[in-house]
Every structure is written in C-alpha cells, then in structure tokens.
Amino acid sequence: MTATITTWPAHTTDPTPVPLPHLGLCGDCDDEIRIRVDGRLYAHGCPEDGRLPVVALKPTFARWLWTQSKRRDDYTNRLTLFAGRIFRPCTRTVTSPRDVAWSTAEELHGQLHLKQLAWRGSAECDAQCKALAEADQHYQRLLAAYTPRPTKPAQRKPIVRVRHNPTGWVLPDYTDLADCTTNHIPANASQPPCTAPAVWKVVEDHGLHLTISFWCDSHLPAEHRTTDAA
Ligand SMILES: [Zn+2]
Ligand SMILES: [Zn+2]
Ligand SMILES: [Zn+2]
Known part of the structure; x- marks a missing residue:
C-alpha cells in the first residue's frame, strides 16, 4: 500500500527555535544543569539542587542545539527534527553537549x-x-x-580568629592599648564609654581584606564567644 501525503497527520515544518539555555556546571554531579532566574541550579536529584553552579556556562551552539533536541515537536518543527538527528542518531544515545566533539556550527559542519x-x-x-x-x-x-542570567557570586564566610590576652591588646601601630570596639560604634556615641580592658581580639579574614576588633569580656559578640579562643 502506498500512503499519499494527504493521509499523513497535518503538519508544518516551520522552524521554531528554543531560547538560548542558561546552564551551569553542578559542583557535585559535574553535569550541565539549567539555571533558575535567581542564578541557582534547578532540581535534578542531586545534593547541589538549588545551589549556585560552580561556573555558569556559555550558551554555545552545541548547548543550544541540545536544548532544541529535547523538544518533542519533531513533526512540526524542522529545527527539532535536525537537532534530534544530531543528538539522537539511531545507533546510540547522546545525552549531553559534553559528549560531542564540537561546540560551534562550523565544527559540527566539519564533523558531518x-x-x-x-x-x-x-x-x-x-x-x-x-x-x-x-x-x-x-x-x-x-x-x-x-543577556546572560545574573549569577550571584559565591559568598565565602570570613575566616574568624579569636584570641584572648588577659592584659589587653596593643594597637597595630603600637601607640596604645586597644579599647573596647563598642566605643567606636556610632550607635553607642551617647553611651558612657566602656573602660573595661579589651582582652579579646577578633580578626575576620574576608579574603580581600581583614577586619580587626577588640572587646572587653562583657562586650565580646556572642557569635565569637563560641569560637575556639586561644
Ligand atoms: Zn548535580
Ligand atoms: Zn557541508
Ligand atoms: Zn566593652
């Protein structure tokens, strides 16, 4: 029996491109995962779900064509038909743009x-x-x-070192003993100054800069009191 074109399902071959994908490299499974509007990874059954990607990936031609191949409109969209033939050839299954040896259209042309x-x-x-x-x-x-999706830079917690010296700490310029940092907080300007010896020194390493503060025993912020002090 010969099927004539009129017996086929109604279809069109209009090319409808998918938008460029926003992908990030997952720090745990090392896979290329879509990024949400807030810059975090979509859930993919991984401990890193909802976390920031290790790196946001460029929307290369390969990554875009792979996203196109995921559509199920092969019968009506000739771009999907083409993408499916590239990423799902009949004899094997390709699952990711990382499995192919090309990233640009020109490179794919050479491969073909x-x-x-x-x-x-x-x-x-x-x-x-x-x-x-x-x-x-x-x-x-x-x-x-x-426009690349804005990704939040990974926030590193500062490394905090807390030291205790019962006689107080000398200022970094050696001019005097440090006084309690509460005296240097503008909100405390109307309070009587703290004259207790500043026996605690707190150094916070933010990577690009250090902050150093000195505290008397009663004013040491609670979050530093739990830190191992030596
Ligand atoms: Zn993952
Ligand atoms: Zn050619
Ligand atoms: Zn104090």
Missing part, C-alpha cells in the same frame, strides 16, 4: 563532512548541511539578543 567521507569516500554539502546552516542562522540571531 568527516562522516560523509567515512561512509561514502567523498564529501559535499547536502541537505543536512543546509539544515545546519539554517539552525546556525537562528542561533546567531538569538545570540545577538542574549
């Missing part, structure tokens, strides 16, 4: 020709090359309008 050479002993541009060129045009248009 290498395959042709291997199969036929010659290579010339065919329908698949044409489909690739069309996909790349869509990609380039999306890339020109692309």
Whole structure:
C-alpha cells in the first residue's frame, strides 16, 4: 500500500527555535544543569539542587542545539527534527553537549563532512548541511539578543580568629592599648564609654581584606564567644 501525503497527520515544518539555555556546571554531579532566574541550579536529584553552579556556562551552539533536541515537536518543527538527528542518531544515545566533539556550527559542519567521507569516500554539502546552516542562522540571531542570567557570586564566610590576652591588646601601630570596639560604634556615641580592658581580639579574614576588633569580656559578640579562643 502506498500512503499519499494527504493521509499523513497535518503538519508544518516551520522552524521554531528554543531560547538560548542558561546552564551551569553542578559542583557535585559535574553535569550541565539549567539555571533558575535567581542564578541557582534547578532540581535534578542531586545534593547541589538549588545551589549556585560552580561556573555558569556559555550558551554555545552545541548547548543550544541540545536544548532544541529535547523538544518533542519533531513533526512540526524542522529545527527539532535536525537537532534530534544530531543528538539522537539511531545507533546510540547522546545525552549531553559534553559528549560531542564540537561546540560551534562550523565544527559540527566539519564533523558531518568527516562522516560523509567515512561512509561514502567523498564529501559535499547536502541537505543536512543546509539544515545546519539554517539552525546556525537562528542561533546567531538569538545570540545577538542574549543577556546572560545574573549569577550571584559565591559568598565565602570570613575566616574568624579569636584570641584572648588577659592584659589587653596593643594597637597595630603600637601607640596604645586597644579599647573596647563598642566605643567606636556610632550607635553607642551617647553611651558612657566602656573602660573595661579589651582582652579579646577578633580578626575576620574576608579574603580581600581583614577586619580587626577588640572587646572587653562583657562586650565580646556572642557569635565569637563560641569560637575556639586561644
Ligand atoms: Zn548535580
Ligand atoms: Zn557541508
Ligand atoms: Zn566593652
């Protein structure tokens, strides 16, 4: 029996590109995971769900085409049809853009020709090359309008060192003994100054700068009291 074109389901081959993906590298499973609007990783059954990615990844042609291949509209969208043939060839399953040896459309074009050479002993541009060129045009248009999703820089907690000296601490410039830091907090300006010896020294290392404070025994902030003091 011969099927005529009128018996096929109604379809169109209009190309509908997917938006460029916002992907980040997960610090635990090392996979490329979509990033939410707040810069955190979408849930993917991993301890890092909802955490910040190790690095936000560029939306390369390979990553975009892979996202396109995830759509289920192969019958109506020829970009999905093309992407599916690249990422899900019949004999094996490719699951991620990291499994392919190309990242740009140009590199993929070279790979397609290498395959042709291997199969036929010659290579010339065919329908698949044409489909690739069309996909790349869509990609380039999306890339020109692309704004990376703002990712929050990972906040590192400062490293805190707390030291106790029963006779008090000399100021870094050796001019005098340090007084209690409560006296230098503007909100306390109207209070009588604290004259108790500042026996605690707290050094907070923020990576790019240090903050040093001195406290009498009663004014030492509670969060530093629990730190091992020596
Ligand atoms: Zn993960
Ligand atoms: Zn070609
Ligand atoms: Zn004090």
